[in-house]
Structure formats: structure tokens, C-alpha cells
Amino acid sequence: MSTMTSTDNTDSADSAFSDSARTEAGRGRGLRLSGMNWLVWRQHRAAYWTLLAATAVTVAVLVYQRHQMITYLEGYGYPHLKSGWEDKFDQVPLDSAAQLLGLLPILIGVFVGGPLLAGDLETGTAKLVNAQSVSRVRWLATKLGVTALVVVVCTTALSAAFTWWWSPVKSSSYVMDWADSPAFDSSGPVPVALTLLTVVGGVAIGMLLRRTLLSMVVTLGFAVALQVVWSYFRMSLGNVITVTSHNGVGDNSTPNVPDGAHQLDESYLTASGDLIGWGSCAEATEKARDACLDKAQVVGWSIDYIPISQMSSMQWLGSSILLALTAGIAVFVILWGRKRLV
Known part of the structure; x- marks a missing residue:
């Protein structure tokens, strides 16, 4: 009798384990993440989810602000605006949003790019990964790829929402001069390219310095220097x-x-x-x-x-240059890390 009871209990436990395994497998198939992709997402999920959540909230605010602006402009015959609409137009929300979006490359570069590899090198996680069957190149490529994907999704959504909000009054220098940094760097492909370059640059800095806090500080300096150089270079993209x-x-x-x-x-x-x-x-x-x-x-x-x-062509030309630099740094990270990471 006791033998039968033990057998029943074992079968029940095995059945429960199998159900649990099938459930976890189903979840994995639903998210379409497995292997190294799942590992990278799991390790950095706090940063990724923070970026995605902040993006969703910010996009919602931008959409609401555009609705408020269109309601005001409709009183002046939008889309064919009558004279005088600028007199009572409140440009503060648009300016504030542009200034905030201009800080994104710096913030994301410092808090996501800088610690991405530096944290693993400082804590010894990189050595543990190196002892597994996964190659260093695949690990580095997955780290960069997943992070770049999240950054592109977030910055593209934010740029699209801001461009959509600003477009009805884009031609008015009273609201914002399109050639100034807040407008030019917060719309079109520029935010995506600037953020990617800052993040990948931060990853390279972290790989070389191998200390999280130091890497974040140096990445901050790199991000600020990049913004200064870009501000001087930006207008040379146009035909005078x-x-x-x-x-x-x-x-x-x-x-x-x-x-x-x-x-x-x-x-x-x-x-x-x-x-x-x-x-x-x-x-x-x-x-x-x-x-x-x-x-x-x-x-x-x-x-x-x-x-x-010429604004759109200048933005795409400048973004192409920034993305080419980003690709060069990413190749350097993979080639350097393949032999000298640990």
C-alpha cells in the first residue's frame, strides 16, 4: 500500500513538473526570446523596461500636447492659419519637450551604454560567460544588438511624436528656429543616430575602463563633447x-x-x-x-x-555620418572583445 502511494506521489510530482516546464516553454515561445537573447534581456531588463515605460508615458504626453495645440490653432483657421495666431501661442511646452529630448542621448548613454560591459567586467560576470560554450563574439553582438534595438524603438517613437507635434508650426521661427539644436536634434532621424552613437561609445568606454562608475563619468564627458562637436558641424550639412x-x-x-x-x-x-x-x-x-x-x-x-x-536632407545626411561612426565603434568593440575582453 505504501509503495503504491509513493508511486502515485512521484507520478503526481513528475506530472506537475512537466506541466510547469510546458508552461515555461510556452511563455518562452510567446515572448520569442531564448538562449543568449533571453539572457541579455533578463540581465538588463530593469534598464530596458524603464526606457520602454518612460517612452510610453512621454509619447502619451506629446500626443496630448499636440491635441491641445491643434485645438488652439483651429481657432485661427488651421491648417490655413490666419495672421495673429502667434500672438497668444504658448511655445513653452514645445520648447521644454525639445530641451528634454535633447538630453536623451546623454542620459541613455551614461546609464545604459556605460555600465553595459563595464558592470560585467567589474563583477566577473564576463569571465563566467567566457567559460561557457557561447563565443565572446556572439555574446558581445547580442549585448549590442538587443540594447540597440530597444534604443532605436524608444528614440524613434519619441522623435516621431515630437515631429508630429511640431510640424503644424514648423515654418514659424517665432515658435522654434528649425536650425537650432532643440528643434533640429529632437526631430527626424537625428535623435536615433545621436543616441546610438552615445550608447555604443559608452559601451566601448566601459569595455576599456572596466569600472562601472568611472565608465559612466567618462561617458558623460564623451556625450557632452559629442553634442558640442555636432552643434558646430550641423549647419555645414546644408547648401548655403x-x-x-x-x-x-x-x-x-x-x-x-x-x-x-x-x-x-x-x-x-x-x-x-x-x-x-x-x-x-x-x-x-x-x-x-x-x-x-x-x-x-x-x-x-x-x-x-x-x-x-533642406532640413530633412541635412538630418538624414548627418544621421548617416553618425550611424557610420556608430558602426565603426561597434566593430571595434567586437574585434577588441574577441581577444582581450577577459
């Missing part, structure tokens, strides 16, 4: 257009510039075709100013500008 006039320098004498164009420079044009700074004849009196203009033989104006129509 020059327009001139020969109607003197009085009222209504400046050449016409398209709406929304970003003006780079404005100079006096002389009879010989030379350019002099518009401040060269900033005399105290109008008579003295006119005498200065006559002496310099000023005949009109010369204005350099980049039209807003």
Missing part, C-alpha cells in the same frame, strides 16, 4: 544660398528670403562686388553713416541663408 540686391540700404532694400529660412550672414555689397560687415558703418548719426556708405561705395545687401526645405 546667397541672394543680393542693388537698391541701396534704405527701407525695403534687402533681398527677399523664403519664409522659415535660417539666415547665416548679412553684409553690405559694394560696387566692386566685395562684401563688408553691416556693422562697418554703424555711425552715431545718420549723416555720418551715409557718408561712410558712400565712401565704401555700398550699393546693396548680400544675405546667406539655408532654406527650411
Whole structure:
């Protein structure tokens, strides 16, 4: 009798174990994560879920803010806006959102990219992985791939939502100048490319320094330096257009510039075709100013500008360069880590 009871209990336990195993297997198939992908997600799930949750909340806020803006603009005949709509338009929410999105590459690079490999190297997890049957290249590629996928999904969603919100008033420099960092770097493909480069750069820094806190600090410096270099480089992506006039320098004498164009420079044009700074004849009196203009033989104006129509092509060109740099750093991480990781 006791033997039968023991057998029944064993069969029951085996059945329960099998049911549990089938349940776990079903969950794995449902999430489509297994092996190294599952391991990387499991290890960094707190950071990934934080990014995804923060993105979902932020996108919801951006969508709500756009609804509020459209409600206001409809009072001025949107989409064909009447004059005067800018007088009471509140641009603070749009500016604040752009400033916040501009910080994303720095924040994600520091808190996700910096510790990604540095944490494993500091705690010895990398040695444990190296002792398994999985190759270092596969481990590194999976780490970079899963992290890059989460970053791309989040930044693409945020950029799309912000671009959608800003697009109805994009051509108005009163709201935001498209060539300035808050607008240019928070829309289109630029946020995705900047964030990926910062994150992968942080991964490389962490791999070389092997200390989590130190890697985060150095990644912060790298991210800030990248933003500064990018801000100087950004406008060189466009094709500068020059327009001139020969109607003197009085009222209504400046050449016409398209709406929304970003003006780079404005100079006096002389009879010989030379350019002099518009401040060269900033005399105290109008008579003295006119005498200065006559002496310099000023005949009109010369204005350099980049039209807003070039914004999209400039963003894609700049993003291509940033993504090429990102790919180069990723290859370096894999090649270096294949032989020198542990």
C-alpha cells in the first residue's frame, strides 16, 4: 500500500513538473526570446523596461500636447492659419519637450551604454560567460544588438511624436528656429543616430575602463563633447544660398528670403562686388553713416541663408555620418572583445 502511494506521489510530482516546464516553454515561445537573447534581456531588463515605460508615458504626453495645440490653432483657421495666431501661442511646452529630448542621448548613454560591459567586467560576470560554450563574439553582438534595438524603438517613437507635434508650426521661427539644436536634434532621424552613437561609445568606454562608475563619468564627458562637436558641424550639412540686391540700404532694400529660412550672414555689397560687415558703418548719426556708405561705395545687401526645405536632407545626411561612426565603434568593440575582453 505504501509503495503504491509513493508511486502515485512521484507520478503526481513528475506530472506537475512537466506541466510547469510546458508552461515555461510556452511563455518562452510567446515572448520569442531564448538562449543568449533571453539572457541579455533578463540581465538588463530593469534598464530596458524603464526606457520602454518612460517612452510610453512621454509619447502619451506629446500626443496630448499636440491635441491641445491643434485645438488652439483651429481657432485661427488651421491648417490655413490666419495672421495673429502667434500672438497668444504658448511655445513653452514645445520648447521644454525639445530641451528634454535633447538630453536623451546623454542620459541613455551614461546609464545604459556605460555600465553595459563595464558592470560585467567589474563583477566577473564576463569571465563566467567566457567559460561557457557561447563565443565572446556572439555574446558581445547580442549585448549590442538587443540594447540597440530597444534604443532605436524608444528614440524613434519619441522623435516621431515630437515631429508630429511640431510640424503644424514648423515654418514659424517665432515658435522654434528649425536650425537650432532643440528643434533640429529632437526631430527626424537625428535623435536615433545621436543616441546610438552615445550608447555604443559608452559601451566601448566601459569595455576599456572596466569600472562601472568611472565608465559612466567618462561617458558623460564623451556625450557632452559629442553634442558640442555636432552643434558646430550641423549647419555645414546644408547648401548655403546667397541672394543680393542693388537698391541701396534704405527701407525695403534687402533681398527677399523664403519664409522659415535660417539666415547665416548679412553684409553690405559694394560696387566692386566685395562684401563688408553691416556693422562697418554703424555711425552715431545718420549723416555720418551715409557718408561712410558712400565712401565704401555700398550699393546693396548680400544675405546667406539655408532654406527650411533642406532640413530633412541635412538630418538624414548627418544621421548617416553618425550611424557610420556608430558602426565603426561597434566593430571595434567586437574585434577588441574577441581577444582581450577577459
